[in-house]
Amino acid sequence: MAATFRRAMDALYLLCVIVGCTALVLISAIIPWAVFTRYVLNSAASWPEPLAVLLTIVLTFIGAAAAYRLNLHMNVGYFADQLPQPFRKLLELLVQILMALIALFMIVWGESLVEVTWHNTIADFPFLSVGVTYLPIPIGGLCLLLFIVERIWLGIPPDPIPAHHEVAPFE
Template sequence: MSNSAAGIFRRLNDAVYWTGAVVACVALVLVSAVIPWAVYTRYVLNSASSWPEPTAVLLTVGITFIGSANCYRQRIHMNMTVGTNLLPPLLRRASLFLSEILMGVIAIFMVIWGLRLVRTTWDNSVDEFPWLSVGITYLPIVVSGAMMLLFVIERLTIGPPPRDGADAHVPVE
């Protein structure tokens, strides 16, 4: 990949990453607003609202899937490195390559089967929100899988994103 193509691809992945971060953060703020409303209506008004709990669950699904894709890109997801750290350098690189390939397979699985799940459930509605398709609630699986696939391709072609301290929440090694 040429330097200019690599730069464009890196900027695309940066944009995907930051869009995902904004979406996950907004969803987290909304969950933080919805839950106190549920507590207020239940314990102060003595008349519980029916929508806050399913709303919080749907937002949490989005936070989890989109957030996990972003964590994967920055290697701040939960992982076990004890075994690979004990390997000689050549085997360590081979195991990292294999793990990227396996993550790519998982990402493709999420996109393909997630789309099938969305399509299958599209005509169903969420009980608490009759206007909301169940298929829409499964879209975070597809989006997360597509994000992870982009990030796997990024690592395999141009390397991981730089850890230069420009991203304040990513530890610099």
């Protein structure tokens, strides 16, 4: 059961990374286009900025869940590292419980936000529901919650990228 859950979380992590990286690449392509149309063509396109904002929402909430899984997010562990081992484990559990509350908040209130705004449209994208644009909030919260359950149950997953001293040198 634990191995199956770990593999499922590996697949979910990979999906989150692909979605987050795709959003980042698209943002990186859209912003220069906006600058080009505004300053070179003297005719600013209206869609790049709102699309970049929507992609930033995807990158933020889905990418943050992926970063949290491997502990790649910003954190300050100095004071926690000074504690004796039993207290460190207790503090780590407390942090995971607090993060689970944040994830639940994202799921519940994010879903509510999606529901309330589902029938609204975006001026620059009239075919797109505002609710759809907020879907990364509850989806990111659910991914985060699953990664927290994994961390509490199975521990921090192994890093898929080996440390630099484990990598074979270029020949």
